[in-house]
Amino acid sequence: MDSTLSLFLVFVSAGILHQVRGTGKVTALYGETIVVPCNRGAPPPQDLMFIKWKYERDDGSAGDLLVKQASNDKATVQATDDYATRVSIDDKFNLLISKASLLDQKTFTCMVVSVTNLMEYPVTVVVLKKPSSVDIMDKTDVLHKDKPTTVGTCVAADANPAATITWTKNGTLLVTDGKAIVITPSMKLDPATGLSTTSSTLQYAATKEDIGIRPVFACVSTHVLANKTTELGPFPIHYPSEQVNLQIMSKSPIVEGDNVTLKCKADGNPPPSSFFFHIKGQKMLVENSDNFTLSGISREATGEYKCSLADNEKVEASQSIVVNYLNLNLSLTGRVVKTVGDALSIKVEKSASGDHKIKWTKNGNIVNEPQFSKLTYSDAGVYLCEVSMTRLMQRQGFELVVEGKPVITSLTKHRAGDAQHKVLTCEAEGVPEPEFQWSVNSTDEQSTYINGKAIHKITVTPMLNLTVSCRVSNKLGEDVISINVSSVFKEENEKKDSQGDSEDQSKLIVGVVVGLIVAAAIVGLIYWLYMKNTRQGSWKTGEKETGTSEESKKLEENNHAV
Known part of the structure; x- marks a missing residue:
């Protein structure tokens, strides 16, 4: 029999008091070392003989772990199972169990044996482990x-x-x-x-x-x-698509010739990748795409379009497409040649899908729609008709040429600035441009031709009185007119004669004016002498002058009248 056990039996038989304290509790971590205190870590009694650790097996029986005598520093391991290699005791008599596992969740008892007493301190061990x-x-x-x-x-x-x-x-x-x-x-x-x-x-x-x-x-x-x-x-x-939306991907408004893309969008996720497009009564399957393009659309494409899910045709959407168009046709095109005085009518045929504007220009300037009841040369020009609506415009035009035989409208003459020459000006109307012929030789010819009006100037030096003719002609006819032109020398003499007559008339006028002045002076002198004699006679008789003021006024008035 073990000596420690024998000694223990002796103490028990001798009536030593055996006490068991309340069970303590220790929480340990899985895999770590379990420290089980003896008597909650209180110091052992002074008369300690030995301390023994034991545990309660699963079947309720006691299992020995180790014993340490007070007189010996080393403990004696008594366990024969798994604990034999895992238990030890420290200097405070705490039980140490290495590599804690859930199998260590037991009650361990520290038995303290002294000379006068035997105490047992049970401790329950709980092993915790957080999730790995x-x-x-x-x-x-x-x-x-x-x-x-x-x-x-x-x-x-x-x-x-x-x-x-x-x-x-x-x-x-x-x-x-x-x-x-x-x-x-x-x-x-x-x-x-x-x-x-x-x-x-x-x-x-x-x-x-x-x-x-x-x-x-x-x-x-x-x-x-x-x-x-x-x-x-x-x-x-x-989630599956519950509705679709058909979009028209094109500039607005749609006009003939546009490329129009129909885009079918569904509200599902992921969005479907295949659709049916209903194009003017035809059903077309489009896979791996959500759009269909109508290239070069025409006015006949106006109508309703639809798209639907390929796997559920009941989910569909529709849109109406209106294709706008504009056409213009003039009855006159290119170069139009007419005769002056003729009537000319213009027919404008146009068709449009909506409201539109029409504008006429002549040579780039805005004019009213031309209607010609009697053509004149000024009517000639380039006419353009422009019809427009949003995103559409049509333009057509013609060049109007008004022809006619030349007609002289004016033939004039005037003296040049040097008084040695005369300038003759002949003006005419005609298309094509008329040619000028004069019946005299000339110098310094000048000519202009604008809008059917021709002006031709010549400079002549007539030595004698002449009759000068201006002749104009083109492929359609001719016209001629004459004018009398006097000699520049005769005109000079006539000018001198007229200047002499003017001098004689001036002398006559001066003489008349001087005579009038002399006559007025004589009348004034006579009046003064008369007044002087009248006043002297009054003083001599000593008569008192009466009405002097009235007479003075009358005299003054007469004097002023003279």
Whole structure:
């Protein structure tokens, strides 16, 4: 028999008091060293004999671990099972168990034997382990509207106690409802280690509201040692197309000759890639594209167009296309030659799909629509008719030439500035341009021709009185007119004679004026002498003058009259 045990039996038989204190509790970490204190770490009694550690087996029996006597620094390991290599004791008599596992979740008892007493201090050990990992398996890439889809399976592996798993969407806790939200939890216990693996699978059917927010899901693992949140998303939402929209991709308004593209857009996600286009009664399948182009569209293409889903023709859309057109046709084109005095009518034929404007120009200037009841030379010119509406314009024109035999409208003469020559000017109208012929020799000829009007000037020096003719002609006829031209020398003599007559008349006028002045002076002198004699006679008789003031006034008036 072991000596320690023998000594223990002796103490017991001697009636030493045996006491068992309340059970303590120690929490340890999986894989670490478990430290089990003896008597909560209180110092041993002074009369200590030895300390012994033991444990309670699964069947309830006691198992010895080790004994350490007060007189010996080394402890004696008594365990014969797995603990034989894992237990030890420190200088404070704490039991040390290396490589903690869940199998160490037992009650360990420290027995303290002294000379006078025997005390037992049981301690329960709990081993904790946080999840070794928190992962999401079977993750999806996309959600489906109104269709349950497995978002993923969240796994918290190898924990003690087992971790708790919950799910959130955009921060809000999800609760299973068996329809749109289905959460399936499970737990698996490893028989070898006793560790628990918790799993939770989330199935979610996206709603219409999720389309705009692109939901973010999170798996939340909760454990006494650690919490962890793992996010998934944001997820795109796939949903079938419920409606389509047909767009007309073209400048507005549409005109003949345009290339018009029809674009069919659906509201589904992902958008469909195949459509039927209904073009003037024909159904055309377009794959891997959402558009169809009408090249060089004509006015006959005006009408209703449709597009529909290739896999559901009931989902369709339509648009009406109006093709605008404009046509112009003039009854006159090119070069039009007419005779002066003729009538000329112009017919304008035009067709348009809507409101339009018409504008006429002559030689680039805006004019009213031309109507000619009697053509004149001034009517000649380049006429353009322009009809326009939005994005459309048609222009046609003609050149009007008005011809006629020449007619002289004026033949004039005037003396040149040097008084030695005379300038004759002949003006005529005619188309084509008339040629001028004069009946006299001339110098310094000048000519102009504008809008059917011709002007020809010549300079002559007539020595004698002449009759000069101006003749004009073109391919249509001729005209002639004459004018009398006097000699420049005769005119000079006549000018001198007229100057002598003028001098004689001037002398006569001067003589008359001088005679009048002399006569006025004589009358004034006689009046003065008369007045002087009249006043002297009054003074001599001594008569008092009466009415002097009135007479003076009359005299003054007579004097003024003279």
